[in-house]
Amino acid sequence: MYFHLRxxxxxxxxxxxxWMRRLFEDDSEAVRLRVRGHREGVLDRRYLDHDLLYAGVPPHGAVDGPRTDVVLGGRPVFPADPDRPPFLTLTAEEVDRVAGYLASADFEVLWALARETLLPGRDEDGAESGTRAAFESAHRDLTAFYGQSARHGDAVVKWLVL
Structure with missing residues (x-):
């Protein structure tokens, strides 16, 4: 299971x-090879944790806007199968706003706000540095993905691939 952005x-x-389902029909290895070009992005099954990093944690939740659109935001398009999650779409204008937000976001500030929420269950010896590094790497990847998408004037389609 992973969260796929295209x-x-x-x-x-x-x-x-x-049409959107066909965008995501490739197997995970084919996706990983294409992701290197930043036309696609992938978050592992901890995608909800990544959403917390950007959407804010109580009581500092983000208002609707670019912060909340980074991971889970977008207009839903529901598949025929009600057991499948909806696709999420961002217009080119929304992608541009998200890219601007990510380019100006300070990872240290985001981490400081979300740290206590993201570490429970991963608080073994030395786990914080590894967890922090994983989130920082994903932040760099998302910043590159949205930045390139915005430069090309692209929209973005997202889906939880089960």
Whole structure:
């Protein structure tokens, strides 16, 4: 299970769950090879934790806007199978706002706000440095993905691949 983000030129984007499903049909190894070009992004099964890093943790929750759109934000498009999660889409304008937010975000501040929430269950000896490094790496990857998508004027489609 992983959370997959894919850049799509706006003229190619379709408001069809079947079309969006076809965007994500490749196996995980093919996706990982393509991700190197930053036209796609992947978050592991801890994608909800990554969302906490950007959406804020109580009582410092983010207002609707670029912070909340980084991971889970977007307009839902529901597949025919009600047991499958919806696709999420961001317009090119929304991608540009998210890219601007990420480019100006200070990871140290984000980590400081979310640290206590993200570490429980991972608080073994030395776990903080590894956990922090994983979140910092994902932050760099998301910043690169959204930055390149914005430079190309792309929309973004996201989906939880089970």
């Amino acid at each position: 850049a799509v030129p706006p003229p190619a984007l379709r408001n069809s769950a079947n």
